[in-house]
Every structure is written in structure tokens, then in C-alpha cells.
Amino acid sequence: LLVFTHRHIVGLIEQNVRRHKAGIGKQAGVDVVGVLGGLAALAGHLSVGIISSFLIYATQFARPINDMTSILTQLQSAQAAAARIFALGEIEPETPDEDRPEIEVKNGEVMFKDVDFSYNKDKELIKDLNIVAKPGQRVAIVGPTGAGKTTIVNLLMNFYGVDKGTIFVDGQAIDSVQRDSLRKNFGMVLQDTWLFAGTVKENIAYGKEGATDEEIINAAKAASAHGFIKRLPNGYDTMITEDGGNLSSGQKQLLTIARAILADNKILILDEATSSVDTRTEIEIQKAMDNLMKGRTSFVIAHRLSTIRDADLILVMKDGDIIEQGRHEELLAAGGFYANLYNSQFEDVVA
Numbered sequence: 330l331l332v333f334t335h336r337h338i339v340g341l342i343e344q345n346v347r348r349h350k351a352g353i354g355k356q357a358g359v360d361v362v363g364v365l366g367g368l369a370a371l372a373g374h375l376s377v378g379i380i381s382s383f384l385i386y387a388t389q390f391a392r393p394i395n396d397m398t399s400i401l402t403q404l405q406s407a408q409a410a411a412a413r414i415f416a417l418g419e420i421e422p423e424t425p426d427e428d429r430p431e432i433e434v435k436n437g438e439v440m441f442k443d444v445d446f447s448y449n450k451d452k453e454l455i456k457d458l459n460i461v462a463k464p465g466q467r468v469a470i471v472g473p474t475g476a477g478k479t480t481i482v483n484l485l486m487n488f489y490g491v492d493k494g495t496i497f498v499d500g501q502a503i504d505s506v507q508r509d510s511l512r513k514n515f516g517m518v519l520q521d522t523w524l525f526a527g528t529v530k531e532n533i534a535y536g537k538e539g540a541t542d543e544e545i546i547n548a549a550k551a552a553s554a555h556g557f558i559k560r561l562p563n564g565y566d567t568m569i570t571e572d573g574g575n576l577s578s579g580q581k582q583l584l585t586i587a588r589a590i591l592a593d594n595k596i597l598i599l600d601e602a603t604s605s606v607d608t609r610t611e612i613e614i615q616k617a618m619d620n621l622m623k624g625r626t627s628f629v630i631a632h633r634l635s636t637i638r639d640a641d642l643i644l645v646m647k648d649g650d651i652i653e654q655g656r657h658e659e660l661l662a663a664g665g666f667y668a669n670l671y672n673s674q675f676e677d678v679v680a
Contacts, residue, residue, distance in 0.1 A: 362387060423508065431510035434499050436464040437595035437626035439485065444494035446484060454480060455649040458494070462626050462642070464595075469629045469637035471667065472646035478630045480649075482598050485628070486512050498596070516594035516625075518618070520601035522581040524573035529558055530565040532584055536592035544591060552587035552617040554580070579614060586617045597627040634671045643667065 366380035441460040447453045455477050462468045470478045483489050484496060487503050496503050503511055516536075524532050533548060534540045545565070549555040557580055561567040573581040589597065599618060615636060631637045638657040645653035645660065645667045653660055653667050660667040 426507050429505060429507045432498060432501050432503070432506040432514065434514040434595045436499055438462065438464050438497075438499050439596065439626060439628075440497040441481075441484075442495050442497065444484065444496060445492045446480065446489065447492060448480075448489075453649070455484075458649075458651065460644065460651070462628070464626055465624050466641045467622055467627045467629060467637075467639070469631060469640035469643045470646060471631060471634060471637065471643060471670065473670075476646040477649040478646055479600065482600065482628065482630065485598075486515060514594055515596050515598055516589040516592050516621075517598045517600070518582070518585050518589050518621070522573060522578075522585050524569055524576075524581055524584060526569065526571045528563075528566050528568055529561065529584065532569060533587045533591060536588035536590075540591055545587075548587045548591035551590050551620045552583050553613055553620075554583035554587045554617070557583070582614050583617055586614070586621055590621050595625060597622060597625050598630075599627060600630045601632060634667075645670075 362384060363380070366375060366383065369375040370377055370380060439460070439462040441458050444455060444458040445453070446455040446458075458481075460468070460481075470481060472478055480489075484491060485498075485503075487496075487508050490504060498511065498514070525535075530542070530545055533545050536548075537544070542565075546555065549558055549565075558565055558567075569575065573584070576584075599622075629637055629640060637643060640657065643653075643655060643657060643660060644651050645665075647666065653663065653665050655663070661671065
């Protein structure tokens with residue numbers, strides 16, 4: 330009886346562990362019943378048959394409760410998914426703009442003139458914003474989270490209309506031209522890389538329709554990606570899994586930079602392009618980005634301020650306003666918000 334009870338208790342425990350590992354789980358009360366019942370059987374107060382029956386009944390009693398819990402979890406997931414679907418359906422489609430002219434971007438000059446904007450009409454985000462980015466200039470936008478950095482990019486690409494003021498690209502108001510023609514003039518390298526299932530060559534060539542092999546290779550070389558591509562099993566014909574799962578974060582970012590170089594847009598948007606990589610990889614990506622930005626008007630959004638020290642103009646934003654602007658050395662010498670932000674990052678590194 331002692332051996333049988335011991336084996337029964339051990340079996341229950343092992344079974345419960347296996348179920349926990351499989352994600353099924355079991356009520357702790359069943360374990361307690363098994364242990365206390367085993368002790369009671371050893372003392373002669375209960376038989377093993379009674380304990381086994383009790384455990385079976387307890388398990389049968391708990392099963393419907395577990396099923397109900399599982400159903401409630403699925404219902405909550407379905408409710409959340411339905412809410413997203415309904416929210417998507419409530420989005421107003423963009424108004425047709427086929428009657429507008431296509432924009433011609435030759436130089437890449439960008440100007441925000443007296444721009445006001447807010448996502449929520451009850452809470453103002455950007456007020457009286459004025460920015461001038463000259464052709465070929467590198468403009469860095471820095472500031473705390475929620476300051477309005479990414480909002481500027483959304484406005485520039487006309488994803489949202491401004492409440493007041495005008496945004497000009499090469500002297501043309503962006504709300505008077507076709508949106509598709511405007512957005513085709515922007516090259517983007519974001520924090521979250523986007524690659525599709527296909528060859529390395531196909532992913533780079535996505536930046537330019539009808540690109541030749543020579544153009545693709547030259548773009549990869551300019552992006553410092555040619556070296557690691559040649560080391561892949563099939564070089565440029567190596568298949569990439571969905572979202573680049575068989576590549577490192579740095580390699581995926583270099584491919585997106587190569588894609589942007591191939592596209593050869595006059596205006597670039599770099600949004601936290603090095604924030605998800607280590608310091609050594611960041612240096613390599615930074616070199617590729619320098620090649621990418623040559624001769625192009627660039628807007629660089631960065632939290633790592635060490636990456637934008639060479640910018641021609643740094644805009645420091647806070648609560649939707651530009652509170653400081655200038656070059657890196659000028660802003661440090663001023664000892665204002667930017668200087669505190671920059672020094673705090675290096676204090677964190679030293680600590």
C-alpha cells in the first residue's frame with residue numbers, strides 16, 4: 330500500500346508538471362488532495378480507491394470551469410479584434426486627387442510655414458511651426474517622446490492635413506499636388522526594417538522598378554552591404570525568409586539602406602534607423618547612412634544624439650514647439666535643453 334500510494338502521488342505530480350509545460354495547467358487543490366490523501370492512506374484513515382475516486386471527480390468538476398475560462402479568453406480576443414476592425418472601417422478614405430498636378434522635386438527644399446496641427450482638436454500639439462531645410466541639408470530632429478518628431482514626418486508626407494499654415498517642397502504646396510507623386514520622392518529608413526520573402530536582389534530592387542544587376546550591386550556597395558551578401562550561401566540570390574528572419578538586425582538595416590540608395594530620392598527620412606543595433610553595428614550603419622545622405626535633403630529623427638553631431642541643423646522639440654535650433658557645437662555651448670539631454674545620455678553610459 331505504501332509503495333502504491335507513493336507511486337500514485339509521484340505519478341500525479343509528474344502528470345501535473347507535464348500538463349503545466351504543455352500550457353494546460355491544473356488547479357493547485359488537486360495536488361493538495363493527492364498529497365494529503367496519500368498521508369491519510371498511510372495513516373489508515375482512507376483507502377487508495379477513495380482517494381483515486383475523489384481525484385477523478387475533482388478533475389471532472391474542474392474541467393468545465395477550465396473550458397469556460399478558455400472560452401472567455403477567446404471571446405476577449407475576438408472582442409479586441411472586432412474593435413480594431415470597426416475602428417479601421419470608421420477611418421475616412423483620402424479624398425481623390427487625380428485632378429491635381431504631379432509634383433516635380435528637383436532640389437529637395439522643404440519649408441514649414443506657420444504650421445499648426447493636432448490629432449485631437451481639444452489638445453494642441455504643434456503651434457506656429459517654421460522650418461526651412463535647404464537642398465542637400467541634414468536636419469536632425471530631437472526631443473523627448475511625444476514632442477512631435479514623428480508627427481513632422483507624417484505631415485511632410487501628407488498623411489495628415491495641417492490645421493493651419495502650409496508645407497512647401499521645392500516651392501510647391503503639398504496639399505495642392507497628388508499625394509502619390511509626393512510620396513514617391515521620399516526615401517525612408519525606419520527603426521523597424523521591412524523585408525519580404527524573396528531573394529536579396531529582389532528586396533534591394535524593390536526600391537527601383539526595372540533596376541539592373543549592376544545598379545543593385547553598386548547600391549549594396551554604397552550601403553556597405555556587398556561584403557556580407559557575398560558571404561551568403563547564394564550571394565544576391567540567397568532567399569530571405571519573411572521579415573528577414575535569417576539575417577541579423579544590422580544586415581537587414583543595411584539592405585533597407587541599399588534599397589533607399591537605389592531609389593535615389595531627393596528627400597530622405599531616417600527614423601531611429603540605428604536604435605535597435607549594437608554600437609559596433611551602429612558605426613557600420615552610420616557609414617552607410619552617410620553615403621546615403623550625400624546630396625540629399627535628409628530628416629533624421631534620433632534618440633542617440635551621438636549619431637547626429639554632424640547634422641547641418643538640429644531642431645530641438647518639446648511639446649510640439651522648436652525650443653532650440655542650431656549646430657551641435659552651438660547648442661552645447663548654449664547650455665540649454667539640448668546640452669542637458671546630450672550630457673545625460675553620456676552620464677548613463679558612464680554609470
